[in-house]
Amino acid sequence: MGQKAFKLVVVYNLKQGVKPEDFEQWFAQVHIPDVKRYPGIRKVVANKVVGTPDGSPPGYYRTAELHFESREAFEEAWKWRSENILPLEGHSPREWMDFDRGAILLCEGEEITP
Incomplete structure (x- = not known):
């Protein structure tokens, strides 16, 4: 049985x-450190998409x-995010x-890691 999680x-x-x-x-110096400040965040997984199985772009x-317990x-x-100004410095993600x-x-869901 895996670990229950709520993900964004x-x-x-x-x-x-x-x-x-x-x-x-x-992303590495501002955004990820800001995201890790969210209360209750359990894990952050960031992936850069480098290809597809069929070779198409x-x-x-x-x-x-973003993983949370519930x-x-x-x-x-x-709610915390809406009450706190992020990023602390630099640009907003929407930029x-x-x-x-x-x-x-x-x-x-339930995260199952083999």
């Missing part, structure tokens, strides 16, 4: 004109998973990421 999964591209190297620096630049823990973190061509999924 985000799939996105970069906005037109954003240089990947600038984004990656901001990937449909997204990155995916990210829906209640997620809701508490999201870098194109969410119009992305997706946000909330799911409750």
